[in-house]
Amino acid sequence: MNNFLTRLEIQGFKSFASKTQLALHARVVGIVGPNGSGKSNIIDAIRWVLGERGAKQLRGDVLSNLMFAGTPTKQAASIARVSLTFNNKERLLPIDSEEVTLTRRIDRSGTTKFLLNDVEVRLKDVVHMLARARMGTRGLTIIGQGQSDVFVRIGPRERREMIEEIIGLKEYRLKKQTAERRLERSKQNMQLVQAQLKELIPHLRLLRSQRRKWEKRDELERQLKELAVRYFATRYHALQGTLRDAEAALRDGEHRKKDMEQRVSDVERQVRAMQQKTGKRDDLQVMHGQLRTLQEEQLNVQQALARAEARLEFRSGERKTSVADAGQLIQLMQSFVHEATQTLESTSDALRNVVVRWLKKFKAAYDQEYKIETTLPRTNEVQTLQKQLERIVREIAKAQTEEDALLSKREKGNQEFRKFIEALEQEKNNVRTIERDMQTHVLTSERTKFKIQEIDGKWRSLGFSSNELRRAQPDRSAVPEDEAEKTEHTIERLRVDVIAAGEIDAVLIEEAKETEERYTFLEGELQDLEKASQDLHRVIHTLDERIHKDFKKYFDLVNREFNTYFRLMFRGGKARLRLIQKQQFTKDETVDGEQEEIVGAEPKIEQESIAGIDIQLSLPRKKMTNIDMLSGGEKTLVSLAALFALIAVSPPPFLVLDEIDAALDEVNAQRFAELIKEFSHKTQFIIVTHNRVTMEVIDTLYGITMGNEGVSRVLSMKLEEAERVAG
Template sequence: MFLKNLEVFGFKSFADRTRIEFSAGITALLGPNGCGKSNVVDAVKWVLGEQAAKTMRAEKMEDVIFNGTESRKPLNVAEVSLTISNDEGLLPIDTSEITIKRRLYRSGEGEYWINNQQCKLRDVRELFWDTGVGKAAYSVMEQGKIDQILSSKPEDRRYLFEEAAGITRFKVKRAEAERKLERTEDNMRQIELTLTEVKRSYDSLKIQADKTITHRKLKDDIFNYELDIQLLRLKGFIQDRHNRESDIEKAREGRSRVQAQMDEVNAAMSEHMDEVNEMESRLVKIQQKIYGLAIEERSKNEQCRLLEQSKHEAKEKINQLEVKKKGVEEKIEILTDDADEQEGSLHNLNKRLEEIAKNICSFEENITVAGSRITENDRRSVEIEKEISVLDVKRSELQKQLEAITENIVTQLDIKLKEAGYSVQGAKNAQDRVENLVAQLKVLASGRRKLFSDFAAADSPSKADISRFGSAAVSAFSEIEKLLENLEQAVKAYVSVTPSFIEEFLSPEGIITQKRSIDLHIQRNTESVNEKREHIVSLKSQNLDLALKMEEYRVTLENLRINQAQMKTQIQSAEDQLRLLHRELSGQEAVLHDLQNELFTETKRFDDIDTHIADMREEIAGIQSEGVLLTKQLENLEKTIDSRNTDVAGKREVLTRLTSDIGKFQQQLEKASLDLATAETEIRNIQENFRDTYSRDLMEFEERMLTVNVPAAQLREQLTLTRQALRDLGSVNYLAPEEFAETKKRFDFLTVQIADLQKAKDDLKRITEEIRAESTELFLATYNKIKKNFHNMFRRLFGGGRAELRLVDPQNVLLSGIDIFAQPPGKKLENIALLSGGEKTMTAVSLLFATYMVRPSPFCLLDEIDAALDEANVLRFVQTLREFGNVSQYIVITHNKKTVAGAGTLLGVTMEESGVSKLITIKLENDSEGNIILPEPEPFEEEDVEPEQNVYIPPHPPKRRKTAAGTPVPETEDGSEKPSDVQTD
């Protein structure tokens, strides 16, 4: 046994909590029409997940909740629980019993439970996949479903074979995989579009970033080359300063030694040499001044040369900065134009988005207006229905009045006839007498007319003829007079037997006129009802048109919303692009600002150097002028000294020699001092120039100075090449590397996503193909088995003939429809749509049992599918049903006695209380002779069932059955049972 019990509360007509225990084999569900039998089937379908309100015979799903009766209030919840035995482990839950419960509140909220654990509708449906059980499987067969199986559309029959083949799960998974595949392809298209845009930025920024990195490297190389060159120069001048300081020390020592010797000579010549000494002293001072001026001039010239070099470098740098500034300004202009164009595009997109939003509002208003019109039409239809009800009540009253007045007419007529002594025979005799007398008068008048005509035609009648004519005339008038007297008496007799009250009936105030007036009111009432019903039909037609328009509006509205979402995506992309442009523009403006500042600084430095050079040249001119004057003074003084020292020639030679020696030492000292001053000036100039150029102290790199070993010429050559490469590089985007890093990160992320989506797409395609192949194999195997079983079962149920299943499209098995061809005995093979109702039912039953031979459903509900079968076919159906009763559990709703006779358990449905369904169970047993024994009914738990309840008890000849009260069922004269106390349908 698979289906154990069903518990219903608040579902349709089951107001009280009702528990239905099901037995193995065949169970018949009985009861009069309208008692709620089909509600049991609806409850099973509903708890298994039925979502269509029309399938539940309701307008909306909330209608399945008990709506109350005259004596009961409505309930706010409907609940159905279905307990299933899972001893064989058919369902994928490791428990011996599974309880499915569904609950619906009047607010519209619904809940599903599996073994008292709340779940989703999908969980319930997945539980019964490929078992034949479900709201749309072949475990529930109704008359309407017979038509669905035998529909003219072959595609509508596929569900039966798919469920039997066990591919419903695969079909759902394949559909889900195809939906995922479609979503994946949509995502790939969107990401590819985004990746295309990012790729353009990626390529552009990559070139710019590489160029910027190269620019930065070249700048660093230039700095390092210039640093090394300056360090080498500084190193050389420091070494030279050290050497000059050593030379000065040596020269001073030699001069001191020679000076001591000269002091000895001068001491000897002191008395003669005071004046010479004075002049010598002056000579030395002048020479020292001359030497100092020479050293200062050389230093000034060197400084001037260095300043000229710095001026030239500053000029080159200013030119470079102006070129860079021009390039940045051009790029800023281009970016500004792009930003303006992008803002215009963004404005247009926002405008289009506003238009779409307005259209959405317009269509929503149209839908609201159409819905209001539908509601108004429904309200008007309800009002017209109420008016029709009022007219029906009035017509009913008029019908009652008509019946009353008709009865009154008959009564009054009977009374009047009795009062008048009216006799049909007397009236007939009186009428016959009047008619005879009238006929005699006609004959007599006709004969006399001919006689008078003949007499009038005579030319000259004789007296005898005239006398004879006069006598005949007198005799004729005497007969006429006698006949008229008799006619008068006959008329009086006829009048005496004719009712005089007919005029009263036919008068304007008479009862017949009243009846005609009521008939006219009834006719007008009926015409008004027909007009109102036509108006209702017109309103419903309008509602149908409005519903179609609303559906069109909704489709258009959905498309507009999709366009709105796409437009928002485009706007977001445009805004992102605009932000990138603004960010790049800001970066370029910052670069321009830095260039302007740097250009201003270099220009100011160039002007300062130029001023310094002019001042230096003026100083050099002054030094040269003073040197010329001192040289003339020295020459004059030397001549005077020579003339004054002629008298001391002997000592003069020594003194000359010593003077020459001291002069040499003095020259060495002067030269070393000049070189020292030049070296110190060079060192100071190098440090100042480096500090002015790079705003850094050159002595920070003192350690590096000791390690530089590349020749200066090679460094200058590399510096020249690097500067040329930098000039060839042109303008660069200084923010490009950072922007490229951000774009590269996004590009790599999108690339990985594309690869992941492609892999997912390939996996989904592979899974879909595998599912399709496996589903095709399972479907074909099941289809071939059902096809063979269907032919055999058809021959068995029809007693011959043949049946065939054909795939409409054998090349496309998973989508192909299935045609059914049937040939009952004695007929030609034809499509199922051409068969009679009974033949269709038997064909559908054959297909159902053929399916059960392949994959039997654990239980099956059959709702009056035997209604169109004749007695012989019912016997075949019941016999086959009994055979399959050992395989599946059957619950049959039927009114056929022979079908009921084949059941092992009876479920009786009754309405003891109006509008509230209740059930009783009757289990059937066989006696020693094989006949069915009816035990006392088993009451349900909620309350006892009275024995007089209106329960349908089927007959089972030859033994007489008993009613629910235990009394024998009475029989009619022909031996059949008389349904006196037993309600039948």
């Protein structure tokens, strides 16, 4: 079997000032030396590196005294360091490495560090790791100087713990203790959470009551807003559409009006141009003036003709008849001329016709008169006047022709003018129509704006903003017009209900939210803690079952072996271990303040019912069963019997024994040495001894000496040398 311990290094620890190394390759390693040389300091170093925290267990006042204190010739150590190396090929330690070095160091400030293969770890990690390998500092793994009878001296509970450590139950016990501590913390936390919930619930009820009112208000507001959107927002958007249409129509009317006004302006401009083109009314007035001038001139000619005729009548008597006829003709002509002149004033057409008819009808008479006058003396004047008259007639005819042309042109212009005037009037009518339409659109727009403002006011009176109204999407299920009044009544009722529900306090809302969140959190915490407690109860129950099962199995074996080794040590007699069970109804004895009862050799072991272990024995040739009456040597033998019984049932990887054979006589020392030799095949031993019999079974001996400097030194030696050093 491989040696579990392979090397021990000590530096600055107690009397080992310098770095000291012990090779632990043998199955039985012995340490010898005179008293005070520092042998037990090696045992203390092993105990310390394995996690011992009690200064008393390390034979000191405080842990900082573990460092080399210094001598007049040797400086004090600033740190103490101990390393223990294990062969882990069989993976006794839960580390994936064939060699594991556990190091512990402490400085002057008292700061302690644990290193596992040079990686810092916690003490808790070290304790659990060693428990997996069935090692510890308070059990039978290390039996210090003066503790050879430890199994007898300790109480029932410690005795049970020693056995549990050797048989490998300490790992489960530690897990159970951890679970129990966590369970206790969970219970405390549960109580704390429950207290917080108890304090929180009344306030939460009040806030919830207030919140229900707010929720009712929220529901009322929701209904109010939903109905308001159906009613007001739908109408608002419809009116907005109407307003947009009216404004668009108004803008369109403005454009059309401008177009019509431009067309009216164009027509008026064309009318003015037409007036200039067809001539002014003054042209006819000028023509009438010219006709009047001709008429006046005709009158003058007629008067002159009359005077000439008178003279002609006076001077040509013999031609009186002919002249008279001619005079009649002239008078008749003058009469027609006068009539034509008057008629000309009323109608130029009649004048023209008269003149033409007269010229045709009386041309022969005129020619005759002319012949007479030419034959008569002084007819030149008449001829001249006749020519003037002809000229006037021609001019009158010409004037009439021009007047006809002007009248025709005027009539044509008047017709075109009337068309333009009619078109102008039509355009003006169109403008007036557009203006009337625009006025209608303006009125529609104003009425719509008023309705929009009215709706906006009603909307805002409900506590909503105008922006919300503008953003609100119109509901397709709009309120019919015949239900408008009923809907407004409903809206008003909801508004009153909202007001009656009271204003929502934002601070209280936030407080309610935070309180609810706090309550939910605490409820969750409580549920988690309850679940954790249940899980921990299950873990503890499982561990209890495992501890109970394994303890029961090993206890019976240990009890049998204990009796065997007791009889070997005492050469007879008998001994057994008795279980002390917890009872809730007995007050006869207590262990650590718990009620307990002594039971028989084959008790019914209930889960987690074992309070401790007692020893019942009978020495050969003696009637003594009380272990307190045993001598020191007898107590040592009983303890050794228990130790070897445990090794036989569940051999630990190593044991450290510090002078536990000191109280043995030679015969028992021989038995002790033989048993060490026998069990060294299962367990590695580190033994501090002065006994030569024990030295004989040791494979490797180290001698410890201390010089004048007060520093321990380690020497490898043979048996003879060891005897001299020990002696």
